[in-house]
Amino acid sequence: MVDFFQNTIDGVMIGSSYGLLALGFTVIFGVMRRLNLSYGPSIMIGGYLGTVLYLNHGAGPLVVAGAVVLGAAIAGVYVERLCFAPMKAGAGIASMVSSFAIWMQLEQAAILVLPRHTYPFPPLATGATLEFGPFFVRIDHLIMLVCALGLAAAVQVTLYRTRFGLALRAIIGHPVAAHLVGINVRRAMLLAFAAASAIGGVAGFLVLAVDQQVTPMFGMWATLKGLIAMMIGGLGSVPGAVVGGLLLGVIETHSQWYFGPQFRDLIAYVVLFAFLVARPGGLFGRAPSPDITTPQKA
């Protein structure tokens, strides 16, 4: 029983990183209705920027964190300008393919800067643990959970309590109508994209600090985990993103415990598939809404 609860705690902790990744994803998808495959690779670019500063200039964790967030946001803006802003409404698939191409570009750029497979990343709190009775919690995991909840609250407040959030929700509801009432749709989309990538950057920094290493594979990992957590939680739902991430983490740790590590991802994917089919809107989602494969009008 102790094992079961310890696993659940570990799952929640690991899941908070998935929740953070899903948070950025859900902002992009909510506003754009398009799939950004370069989301993870943008974060990886931030991670590489942080590593370069750490290796060459001995930067501390705070500077590295800032660099990761900034790098992810800049890479996100680059992706938005090339793959999303120029594509007309209805060409969502073209955006997806373009973002895939940029993914390969970003991955190669990272390899050009730092050609070895793995590089060290500064730890946040070197594996220190807290004890609650029979249970253990790593401090850096706890920071991750707090950040996930805090950022989710911040995004929720921004969306529902500020003018910018109102503008974004207007665009989510109906982009043309939002444009007609004087909202600068393109600028709002760019800002939302940059902010979402920056949230991804926070997630990336925390995950990399726990792993203490960065590889070019991180981009794909982040895209997949963020996507899955977002889909479980429900499209465009902020609380859904966090809950979906936590749930994914719990499913993964339990299947690893009971079936072994080689079955962890397999079971996570099977559960995801079943979930999508049984409840397409996700836990917190509304009815499926028009998105990337809406028929393209010539």
Next chain:
Amino acid sequence: MDFYFGLIQIIGVHTLLGLSAYCVLLTGQVSLAQAGFFAIGAYVAGMLTVIAQWPLVPALGVSALVAGATACAVGFPALRVKGLMLVVATVAFGEAVRLFFFNFTYQVQAGNIRLGPHGGEGFRQIRYFPENGWTTLDVMLFIWAVVALVMAGLWWLNRSRAGAVLRAVGEDELAAQSTGINITAVKISAMTVGGVIAGIGGGIFAHYTTHIEHVQFGVVLATFAIAYPILGGLSNVFGTLLAVIFIQGFLIEGLRFMGDWRNLLFGGLIVLAMNVRPRGLLDAGAMLALKRLFFSRKERSDA
């Protein structure tokens, strides 16, 4: 010369992969499960020729059937959702297939070596072609005979009533449904045909590389599969072929001299192509222009 034969083989197999995604895309569905069907085809055909000692063509037939049946079985639940949900559901399926083969071991003793898939180490020694004395040229011709057959079949399908039904569902589901088309049946049929083509492609792939392992069938391959028809355009099967030649022949092999910088340019060129031609390289307009060029007839309204 063998280098060029090898390249033409790669283009042929990737064309099959792209065409399998093309079938599904015609109905407006973005499926990233094609790499999974491709993997099933590869493992089934490989096990049949290596362990059961079957000849190649029946083995490919069975791999096509198994992959098609899987696609049909997956299509029933998966096609209840569409758009991004389908993209993610099919990613989940494709990755589940890949991870299944990561854990899948079935080996038999043959002389002093063990043959068959061996989990994470993959499936080595699929040596049907060298054992039966096929030269690279023979293999290339065989692959392209299959590609030509599949393309001819799809070309015919495209111009038949079935093609019109597929496109109707792809353009506007609601309108298609209101004219009495059973859209679920249409989508599942398209998925099944796509699975059959991917199964054949995977079976051939296993035999010309002689060694397959699970990492080859990941999300990247699935995205390539879907990128070919989107980049090439959906107006006919040659768009996919053109895109495969563009990506595999020009962007990957042609730019190899650029070394590490290749992928940077690769990404840039695809983004450029999608910006200039969001409906693909060979879209309806380009086909019309080509038609005018080669047949100086009056323009036909159905082009």
